[in-house]
Amino acid sequence: MWQFFLDRQPQFWALAYGHALLVLLAVVIGTVIGVAVAVVVTRQPRLAPVANAISSIGLTLPSFALVGLLLPLTGIGPISALICVTFYAIFPVMRNAVVGLQGVDATLVESARGMGMGQVAVLRKVQLPLAWPVILAGIRVSTQMSIGVAAIAAYVLGPGFGAWIFTGLTQIGGVNAEAYVLIGTLAAVVIALVFDLVLLALGRVTIPKGIRA
Amino acid sequence: MTVTDDPTSSSTSGSGSEISGAEIRLEEVTKTYPGQEVSAVKSLSLTIPAGEIVMFVGPSGCGKTTSLKMINRLIEPTSGTITIGGDDVRSRSADELRRTIGYVIQGGSLFPHMTVAKNIAIVPKMLGWDADRIRQRTDELLELVSLDPARYRDRYPRELSGGQQQRVGVARGLAADPPVILMDEPFGAVDPITRQRLQDELLSIQRELRKTIVCVTHDIDEAIKLGDRILILQEGAEVAQYDAPEAVLASPANDFVADFVGAGSSLKQLSLTRIAELDLSEVPTARVGEPTAEARARAQAAGHDHLIVLDDHDRPTAWPWLRQLKGETIHRGEEDLVNLDHRATLNDALDTMLTSSHGAAVVTGDRDRYLGVVWFDTVTSFMRQQQEALAEEGSGA
Structure with missing residues (x-):
């Protein structure tokens, strides 16, 4: 198996790069969309149940099915993979952002308004910083999920270790089948661990000392 | 600072x-x-x-x-x-x-x-x-x-x-x-x-x-x-x-x-009278950092067995008995001294005195500067005078 790995090293690193990049992009876009929706939702309390329902339904949708649904629309290629992964990345962030923003003490918001902060300033300087620890927790969940979904998105030629996993599975019983599956899976796990460590460090740096647990 | x-x-x-x-x-x-x-x-x-x-x-x-x-x-x-x-x-x-x-x-x-x-x-x-x-x-x-x-x-x-x-x-x-x-x-x-x-x-x-x-x-x-x-x-x-x-x-x-x-609006009058209307008593004071012996001598000469410690900004920090003074120089003291602003009411003064070991309260002015001391007796005699004045007014009318 070691020899197998050494033989395919350039390919391995290309896949690792592709996988990580796909997840990174999906999580960043997902975070922006998720937080934006959460901001709108928390301003219109009537929308909150709707958003929760959509995110529940969205998360139960099997990713393999979504890949199939996307095919006729966006065709085969990394764009389809990105859309698919981003779709799942949105929900955990959105849910946590709604909870986080709702958890900001209303008197703090009123106090900020009373001092003459505009709505945007209140959001930027008070609400988002205070909701940030909860949002970041959502981003971590979202990242872990995206790494798994990205492996499945390989079905539409998305970049990443999904390619090796599927190759292995289709030729099971073959010479290198097990090695393909095992190395592909392990590599995805390692990427997940690395991302989580990075996010943990990000929390250390970005969560203000005054509200750090 | x-x-x-x-x-x-x-x-x-x-x-x-x-x-x-x-x-x-x-x-x-x-x-x-x-x-x-x-x-x-x-x-x-x-x-x-x-x-x-x-x-x-x-x-x-x-x-x-x-x-x-x-x-x-x-x-x-x-x-x-x-x-x-x-x-x-x-x-x-x-x-x-x-x-x-x-x-x-x-x-x-x-x-x-x-x-x-x-x-x-x-x-x-x-x-x-x-x-x-x-x-x-x-x-x-x-x-x-x-x-x-x-x-x-x-x-x-x-x-x-x-x-x-x-x-x-x-x-x-x-x-x-x-x-x-x-x-x-x-x-x-x-x-x-x-x-x-x-x-x-x-x-x-x-x-x-x-x-x-x-x-x-x-x-x-x-x-x-x-x-x-x-x-x-x-x-x-x-x-x-x-x-x-x-x-x-x-x-x-x-x-x-x-x-x-x-009810009890006459008691509420206590909330209307400010400390500033009373006569404050003098008590010997000492600066933080001053030699203890000098301060002690000064207090004893004035016939007191206690003194008030002031910091550089004239803020009272402690009110020790002379026997409690230790060390070469006066230090700030550990206790958290409750001061009374001179605009505080007699009501507040009585509250503060109840928690003080001296049966009195230290009165401070702007920015917590030391002014003097008000004793429990001062408050009660002031109240008695006021009541007498009120009674006289009543009988005079």
Whole structure:
């Protein structure tokens, strides 16, 4: 198996790069969309149940099915993979952002308004910083999920270790089948661990000392 | 530690400093919430003179908070006009207006993710002050509310006690030197002793600054103590009485006011008499760092077995018996000495004395400077004299 790995090293690193990049992009876009929706939702309390329902339904949708649904629309290629992964990345962030923003003490918001902060300033300087620890927790969940979904998105030629996993599975019983599956899976796990460590460090740096647990 | 000279500060008592507040007028102000038949505030007209503290009191739901929040447009009136210093509050955007009005609410409502200094700097920053000026102002304000800037500037709110948070809240309200300050139950969330101290400090600050302060409270004693005038509101923000505390106590306008002010209004007179009206006693003092032997000799020569320790700013820090003095030089002392502002009431004085081992209270002036000591006997004999005077008046009539 070691020899197998050494033989395919350039390919391995290309896949690792592709996988990580796909997840990174999906999580960043997902975070922006998720937080934006959460901001709108928390301003219109009537929308909150709707958003929760959509995110529940969205998360139960099997990713393999979504890949199939996307095919006729966006065709085969990394764009389809990105859309698919981003779709799942949105929900955990959105849910946590709604909870986080709702958890900001209303008197703090009123106090900020009373001092003459505009709505945007209140959001930027008070609400988002205070909701940030909860949002970041959502981003971590979202990242872990995206790494798994990205492996499945390989079905539409998305970049990443999904390619090796599927190759292995289709030729099971073959010479290198097990090695393909095992190395592909392990590599995805390692990427997940690395991302989580990075996010943990990000929390250390970005969560203000005054509200750090 | 930076001590900045405040142009408005003055070492003499209040009347010497200039009024920096502005007059507030409410004309026929009404607030009706959609879908409600009864107005929360019904054609309220009111003039709040510049440089005074006006207390809004009343039972819950009487519209006092609504009335307060209409001044800085957190609630927009349905009809009527509000002016500050002659300018209609609607002549500017709500945000611009609010940057010129201090706003202090219960518990200080500090932003937990910002340091004390950042919390205070919020409004000055929005007004575009440069960093140097903000830093200077922050330190100056921390001094003003009796917090050592070097120690507290970089702390986070959760590292402060409730009373300290509330002090920072007051400093934040004063940050951009606004002519008008609105306070909503500012001292509602702290224990009684801390509340009394904070009230005294507010009075002391107000003596220096002479802002126009509008303060909502449900506590009639607080209103009597702090207010130059008291506005007592009935349901629908109907004015039951608007007058000086003395007048409210002496002649309640109607049964509602009489009930609200409550029985024992002669006892409440204790809340009207300020320490400043009593004769303070002299007690030997010593400086922090002074040789203990000298201080001891001085106290004994004056026939006392105790002395009061003052720090560099003339602030009393401890009140030890001579036998408790240890070491070569006088040190600050461990005990947390409860001082009385000279604008504190006799009520507060009695409270403080009960917790003091000397049966007396240390009285301080502006910025906690030492003035003298008031003994329990002084208070009781003053009360007896007043009662006798009242009795004579009664028999004479």
